[in-house]
Amino acid sequence: MNVLSINADRNIDPAQLFGSINFDGLTGIIAAVSGGSDSLALLYLLEDLRRKSxxxxxxxxxxxxxxxxPESGEEASYVAALCKAAGLEHRILSWRGPKPMSGTSAKARDVRYELLRQAAREAGTTMILTGHTQDDQNETFMMRAARGGERGLAVMAPVALLERETWLVRPLLGVRRERLRQYLRGRHVAWREDPSNTNPKYERVRVRNDLQTQSGDDIQALIAEKSSKAANDQSRGRATSRRPGHCL
Incomplete structure (x- = not known):
């Protein structure tokens, strides 16, 4: 990657994006990277910041x-190749054994975070960063709001403490996916599309399609505003002993 491509999207400033996260005293951080656009953008933005410090x-x-x-192994290998080219450490952890016949998505999420916590423990760190975006937040808001009740506002918090030992940080919740993809295009980095992200049998995909086809900019702005407020309220209410300066 050349210097010009690294700075292709000047609207995304890594120093500003990660500026409120306290990395002091950490010898390492875990970046959850699937090969999709969001998590790859997270990885390269972190690398941009690392180069300057x-x-x-x-x-x-x-x-x-x-x-x-069937494609998951190849996708993991693709991320490994990108990391090798960038001089970054990379690990692949697998969910082995039989899979449930129902509730697969929820179980996969639980396993994913457990494996990420395992990686953090083995690396001697207490911080995991994920690439959840404003689009994910909007979808979560709409999914939960449709179910009714106060849970409709229980969207993703920018900071959460997992099992009282590991900080989960979502620094991209205020960034739209398309901006991240423009950033990757500027760096000439290709991402992989998970076929399940377009399968309408999943509720999130149906909600995503509805937002894309039926919601105007004003609706998106309203969703984003409520989602952000709810997430910040949730974060303040749940985390009472945070790592200093850790909040986004």
């Missing part, structure tokens, strides 16, 4: 191979 913790990219699709 001699004291930045080492970045360990971790790919979880759920082994639910």
């Amino acid at each position: 001699l004291s930045f913790p080492r970045i360990i990219a971790v790919t979880i191979d759920h082994q639910l699709r």
Whole structure:
């Protein structure tokens, strides 16, 4: 990657994006990277920041191979190749054994976070970063709001404490997916599309399609505003002993 491509999208400033996260004292951080556009953008933005700081913790990219699709192993290997080219550490952790007949998505999520916590423990760190975007937040809001009740506002918090030991940080919740893809295009980085992301049998895909075809900019702005407020309220209410300066 050349210097010009690294700075192709000047609207995304890594120093500003990650500026409120306290990395002091950490020898490493875990970046959850699937091979999709969101998580790859997270990885390269972290690498941009690391290049500018001699004291930045080492970045360990971790790919979880759920082994639910034939392509998953190749996708994990693709991330490994990208990390090798960038000089970044990378691990592949797999969900082995039989898979449930129902509730697969929920179980896969639980396994994913457990494996990420395992990677953090083995790396001696207490921080995991994921590439959830504003689009994910909007979809989560709409899915939960449709179910009614107060849970409709229980969207993803920018900071959460997992099992009282590991910080889960979602620094991209205020960034749209398309901006991240423009950033990757500027760096000439290709991402992989998970076929399940377009399968209408999943509720999230149906909601995503509805947002894309029926919601105007004003609706998206309203969703984003409510989602952000709810996430911040949730974050303040649940985390009472945070790592100083850790909130986004």
